[in-house]
Amino acid sequence: MAQIIALSRFLHLQHPLRVSLASLCSRSMSSLDTRARAVFSAAVEGVQPDIVLHRSLERHGDKLLVGGQSFTLTNNLYLVGFGKAVLGMAAEAERLVGDHLIKGVISVPHGIQKTLHNHGKENMLLENNSRITVMEGAKNNLPDADAQKSAECIRELASGLTEKDLLLVLISGGGSALLPAPAPPMSLQEKQDVTRKLAAAGATIQELNTVRRALSLLKGGGLAQCAKPAQVVALILSDVIGDPLDLIASGPTVRSDFKPEEVWAILDRYKLSYSLPSSMNEVLSKARPHYGSQVQEQPEEVQDHVLNVVIGSNTIALECASRKAVELGLRPIILSPGVCGDVHSVARLYGLLSRFACFPEKETPPELAAEILQLGPEVGVESWDLCRTINMLVEERKEDWGVTCLLAGGEPTVQLKGKGRGGRNQELALRVGLELSSDEVKSGAVFLSGGTDGQDGPTEAAGALTDGELMKEAMSQGLDIDGFLTNNDSFTFFSQLSEGQWLLKPGLTGTNVMDVHAMLLPPSPQRDFQ
Ligand SMILES: Nc1ncnc2c1ncn2[C@@H]1O[C@H](COP(=O)(O)OP(=O)(O)OP(=O)(O)O)[C@@H](O)[C@H]1O
Numbered sequence: 001m002a003q004i005i006a007l008s009r010f011l012h013l014q015h016p017l018r019v020s021l022a023s024l025c026s027r028s029m030s031s032l033d034t035r036a037r038a039v040f041s042a043a044v045e046g047v048q049p050d051i052v053l054h055r056s057l058e059r060h061g062d063k064l065l066v067g068g069q070s071f072t073l074t075n076n077l078y079l080v081g082f083g084k085a086v087l088g089m090a091a092e093a094e095r096l097v098g099d100h101l102i103k104g105v106i107s108v109p110h111g112i113q114k115t116l117h118n119h120g121k122e123n124m125l126l127e128n129n130s131r132i133t134v135m136e137g138a139k140n141n142l143p144d145a146d147a148q149k150s151a152e153c154i155r156e157l158a159s160g161l162t163e164k165d166l167l168l169v170l171i172s173g174g175g176s177a178l179l180p181a182p183a184p185p186m187s188l189q190e191k192q193d194v195t196r197k198l199a200a201a202g203a204t205i206q207e208l209n210t211v212r213r214a215l216s217l218l219k220g221g222g223l224a225q226c227a228k229p230a231q232v233v234a235l236i237l238s239d240v241i242g243d244p245l246d247l248i249a250s251g252p253t254v255r256s257d258f259k260p261e262e263v264w265a266i267l268d269r270y271k272l273s274y275s276l277p278s279s280m281n282e283v284l285s286k287a288r289p290h291y292g293s294q295v296q297e298q299p300e301e302v303q304d305h306v307l308n309v310v311i312g313s314n315t316i317a318l319e320c321a322s323r324k325a326v327e328l329g330l331r332p333i334i335l336s337p338g339v340c341g342d343v344h345s346v347a348r349l350y351g352l353l354s355r356f357a358c359f360p361e362k363e364t365p366p367e368l369a370a371e372i373l374q375l376g377p378e379v380g381v382e383s384w385d386l387c388r389t390i391n392m393l394v395e396e397r398k399e400d401w402g403v404t405c406l407l408a409g410g411e412p413t414v415q416l417k418g419k420g421r422g423g424r425n426q427e428l429a430l431r432v433g434l435e436l437s438s439d440e441v442k443s444g445a446v447f448l449s450g451g452t453d454g455q456d457g458p459t460e461a462a463g464a465l466t467d468g469e470l471m472k473e474a475m476s477q478g479l480d481i482d483g484f485l486t487n488n489d490s491f492t493f494f495s496q497l498s499e500g501q502w503l504l505k506p507g508l509t510g511t512n513v514m515d516v517h518a519m520l521l522p523p524s525p526q527r528d529f530q
């Protein structure tokens with residue numbers, strides 16, 4: 001396969017008849033990368049907001065079944081939502097239970113209706129006669145006055161409910177910025193400054209949202225508290241590793257045990273404790289273990305009226321990808337949905353795994369497995385997941401199972417030093433390409449990394465594909481990989497390489513469960529150890 005790919009690239013670049021000749025071989029040439037793209041599409045398809053919502057809500061007459069519980073619909077339904085994917089969730093919810101819906105308000109990103117319309121995603125838009133009001137805001141993913149207005153409308157709706165009412169809360173990534181309700185006397189500007197400084201200093205989403213929860217009327221369970229005594233059912237599309245309910249969109253329906261020392265420790269870590277506005281000191285000193293920051297301590301049972309259900313996650317996307325891999329004749333192995341850490345280390349991991357899978361001798365050297373295991377903590381992958389993966393790779397080598405499809409997900413990080421255009425998926429693909437290219441024995445592996453939202457950093461690509469021919473291909477086209485990497489310019493690199501054919505460009509997908517990685521590993525060509 002590697003030879004066919006190499007030949008086709010040669011034809012594509014050098015031969016005067018390159019277009020027609022290349023297209024003659026394109027079917028076999030692209031077999032692995034076509035399958036990698038199909039596996040990625042299946043991952044994204046499996047977590048489309050309307051699909052996950054449909055999967056999680058069951059309607060039998062006036063009964064609504066969700067998360068193993070049953071609720072009676074008696075024209076008592078209200079709906080609120082906030083996040084990048086809630087428009088599609090709301091559209092499907094209205095199709096399913098709209099006849100009982102009294103009123104809804106959702107807070108969604110600025111311009112999203114137009115963008116979804118332009119991408120032909122009409123199924124994610126509300127009907128003209130919808131009972132749900134769509135409010136756009138949070139330009140550039142920052143809480144703004146528009147989002148604050150939406151949050152106020154959502155708070156008003158929730159606060160007016162009675163014990164007969166059922167409130168559906170739709171939550172997805174980006175929800176924190178779309179539901180700003182600064183605890184008085186803090187202003188939106190002051191809260192925005194603190195979160196912006198934290199983010200710029202490199203705070204993790206866990207740290208950021210721990211602080212956000214402490215400063216908000218609605219986060220950290222505040223929304224659920226407002227809706228009391230109504231029954232609350234929150235349907236959550238997770239964009240955080242491990243699906244922690246209290247952190248996704250800062251957990252507006254999840255009771256948070258606020259620990260002031262935890263918040264101060266985070267502010268200290270990023271050297272912000274001494275430059276805080278006085279209003280923030282006031283909010284933090286008043287706060288107690290509670291729902292939101294302004295409410296007095298509540299007993300545990302107040303949470304009884306809330307059901308939180310994760311309806312979509314990276315794990316689900318990987319399971320869908322795995323099923324697609326089987327359909328395509330590949331042997332799937334799911335490594336982990338929690339890959340994080342610097343892209344350098346993550347690329348190294350994939351390089352080592354490919355070397356291990358395709359090692360051309362009967363026994364793989366134990367040092368290789370040891371090096372893989374050592375990397376685990378740096379890239380967020382548990383030892384047992386690595387051991388399980390290594391064992392499966394060993395079995396596949398012994399039994400000659402054909403092409404393996406190694407799947408993983410998560411959200412690695414890039415330390416931005418240059419001024420180029422790129423994203424963590426494209427930079428990871430580029431670094432994995434270097435790893436695969438540097439192998440003496442070419443594994444023939446193809447690697448794909450893509451953001452499930454369809455957008456990788458500030459670029460129009462979701463990610464990129466790569467393989468062991470990357471270095472040769474780049475050199476033959478006069479592209480200096482190191483230069484592009486130093487300048488964090490992976491998008492420009494992949495746009496210039498072979499006319500952009502290695503870019504992954506599904507367009508905006510309307511969902512977001514972080515990133516998906518797929519590495520297709522053909523059996524070693526020198527396999528004579530049977
Ligand atoms: N030139 C670049 N090269 C590599 N990575 C970049 C570059 N510019 C931005 N990034 C990375 O892209 C990420 C931001 O992009 P994006 O908006 O896709 O983030 P996200 O975390 O997927 O957002 P969300 O979860 O809200 O969808 C950051 O991790 C940032 O480090």
Ligand SMILES: O=C(O)[C@H](O)CO
Nearest residue numbers: 173174175176248249
């Ligand atoms: O909105 C947020 O807080 C992030 O997207 C994590 O869920």
